[in-house]
Amino acid sequence: MSTTMADLEATPSASTVRVVDQHIVEIVSDSGEGAQTCGQMFADLVARNGNGIWTVEIIPAEIEPPSRSRAGASGNRIRLGSNPVTNAGDHADIVVALNEQVLYSRIDAGALHPGTIVFVDRTWAEHPDDEIRRRYQEAIEDFRRRGYTVIEAPIEAQCRQHTDDPRKGKNMWALGLLCAIYDLDAATVRENISRRFSRKGDAAIEKNLALFADGYDWTLANVQQRFRVPAHKHAQPMVVMNGNQALALGIMAAGIEVCSMYPITPATSASHFLANALQEAGGFVHQAEDEIAAIGFAIGCSYAGKTAVTITSGPGLALKTEFLGYAVMAEVPLVVIVVQRGGPSTGLPTKIEQGDLLAALYASPGDSPKIIIAPATIEECFHFVVTARRLAEDFRGPVMILSDANLATGQQPFPKPQLQSSWLAPPVEQAAWDQSVPPFAWDPETGLSRRPIPGQRGGEYVLTGLAHDEASHVAYESAINQKSMEMRSRKLAVLKSALHPPQVHGSAEGDLLVVGWGSTLGCIEEAVDQLRGEGHRVSSLHLRFLSPMEPGLKKIFERFRKVLTVEVNYSDPADAAFITPESRRYSQLSQLLRSQTLIDIDCWSQVPGSPIPPSRIVAELRRRLEMLRQES
């Protein structure tokens, strides 16, 4: 926890306001009690205020888990800062829990530490059930032993003054509590509440306003702890959304008219968004009978000169690989989005992992060179779709976007994109095709070619996944096969030649270079910044292009004593039983980098099912730096 106490000021009441540059708040409840609504509204308020935020959804695995159970915790983590926030951070500073059992689920997840301020609804202390009262009291004592600052708040009792169904009202009371603690403008909150409940009528608005005001007033009167996270008003229009919403809006902005999908966690919420929105833009979401049909349908659209995307997660990617190979072989432009989750097999459906890089790269029969890019921020989730569509058409083949569950559900503000009409340009013109030009007129240097589409007179041809010549005629001759493989591969080298070397975060030389990809950007850079602040010679580099990779890596790597990838996927710990330098299985990016650069790149990767918090990266990097110090 890097909270710094910058200042102390007196307030009209006896309490003091601590000014901090960042803070982490969690609100958790049973599923159905609205903690997520409270968290979202709080996040929205602070983002509007000009604070940087990163939010994480806390989601139970079941739709209606039993109440007061650890597995049933539902809610949000909101990290707010004076500056842009790039990750969910480490330990929570404040947790509001509507019962003590859901709080345990956060303790189990390592979300708290001694000093965390915990608000617990004390209604359970007066519950008619002896067992519930006993468990509550034991928990409160346990929380105090653990070093948390426990504040028992009469949440339900206060709510009963305003509603007969406090289960549906505690979240607004909690919002009032948080707004009082962080000194947010109550008038703005009241406007938001009125807007949010406008469809439910005036009575609902009044009730929620009353619940909010009660929580706000109770806190002002009873809670000493107050914080302020100074905010800077944004200079430009900002949007705040999660990565799946950004992908979905990117799909629309890119002029993609068909999203062909099969339900799979954690990718599906993007399609939920599009099911309504894409229709208004003239397109539609096709819910296919399976993952294979979903990509086949998208390929059919693209072959017919239309723009399509298919979106899935790891197990779906496994099923799509035959068609992916077809799109490579037959050179069909296609955007394929993979929102990664924990594997192997069905693995951890709602949890983050970066385990599908090698599957994306290699899981097709034969040699199937394809473009793979990975957004590292929510903002990039939006813009990379536009890039992917363009690349798919220019390089005539599939482009994969690897997102993950962390980006999918995390929210971050970013400058509102200015939509461009050029992003929507139709993929091909419908004019007649010059009959003397074959459908695969590969440029001998670049391998690039233009494609005719059905409707273009003179361009009639048969697309095939079999080996074929320039005319798309089935051809098993050795020379033709050799050449066509070369042409499809050449395209990646051509793309690579157009890319810039990646920027190093920190100094261009030093002891240790950390290399990452995807959603770990914020955690890695925060860890590196902290260590650099302590004088360590450590830098980091983040790859957005994974196939082909950005150029110049070897030169960059050679200026560091050691290169280490940090990834959320599996690798053998170097010192485990039976593990030798020869038998050790490396993390996915490090395998690729080792083979590409012939440098002895090391890896540190973990599969916790959650983002690796900056503190853990700091600890590991410290260990590595110490090892380097001892070596020299």
Place this chain on the structure above:
Amino acid sequence: MSGLRQEWEAEAPPRNCTLQDYQGVPARWCPGCGDHAVLNAVQQVARDKQLPPEKTVVVSGIGCSSRFPHYMKTYGFHGLHGRAFPVACGVRSRRPDLHMFVVTGDGDCCAIGTAHWIHTIRYNMDLTILLLDNNIYGLTKNQTSPTTRTGERSNTHPRGNVLPPLNPLSVTLGVTNASFVAQTIDWNPPHLYSTIRAAYEHKGTSFVRILQRCPHFTSHVFAAVQHDMSQVLLLTHDDGIPLEPSMQRLFPNRAAHDPHQLAAARAVAERDDVYPVGLLYRDERAARYDLQTSQGLGKSQAEKMAATEKWLSRYEI
């Protein structure tokens, strides 16, 4: 043009596509393969309906019959084993202007592609599906297919197929929203032609099972039927497949069958004493998914951007 008499200044002569305009590279199926007859019939239908070759798309999967697109001089998509249907649906979803045929085989459709077969029938997009059913895997050399008869020997069941064959007609007729189901034979060109033509003219998914001879592996299977046409039951009806007088002579067994009666169609499909030939079922009112998916094609770029901007603005802070 100046100097020409007024009446000579006609527009360019209307385009007249001949059979050659639909003929791709020479077909390389075995001599005597029933696929040749189907290819001829499709080309004749295309010519008689004057389908512009550039607006015609033939989609197939993998197998002997799936080589079909290569032998047409139209646009074609020779895809993956079992996956012709989703590709064809994708093409059709945004291209109501195209004329589409899907060619599949008994392995392609009834084994590896079964899920797509069921759902494509249910989607009822405007597609003409031709199932070239020779009761065997030919391209991979003589393996049992789902429609192989009980007891037939193959490389995978050298002691004979132990299971009863799957009935593609009754399966298709069991799918909700089926809209056109017919059966024909490759060795009667007029009936083959009339059936494919009727299927093409149907708006929605038309499913035509064609009993197709494989001279190499299953020549005995349909030879008996070919030589004893009493094993075939010709379905007749004013709303059925149009019949030439010659057919009346060739088919000694005939039965009137109203193609609008689903229960009767299912009963005919399940007969195991004869092969019913003709139109089993037609429902022009079945819901069509492609009418949904092609909505919005006319939206301008400005409209699309406005819609995107509207949704993007919801996230503005």
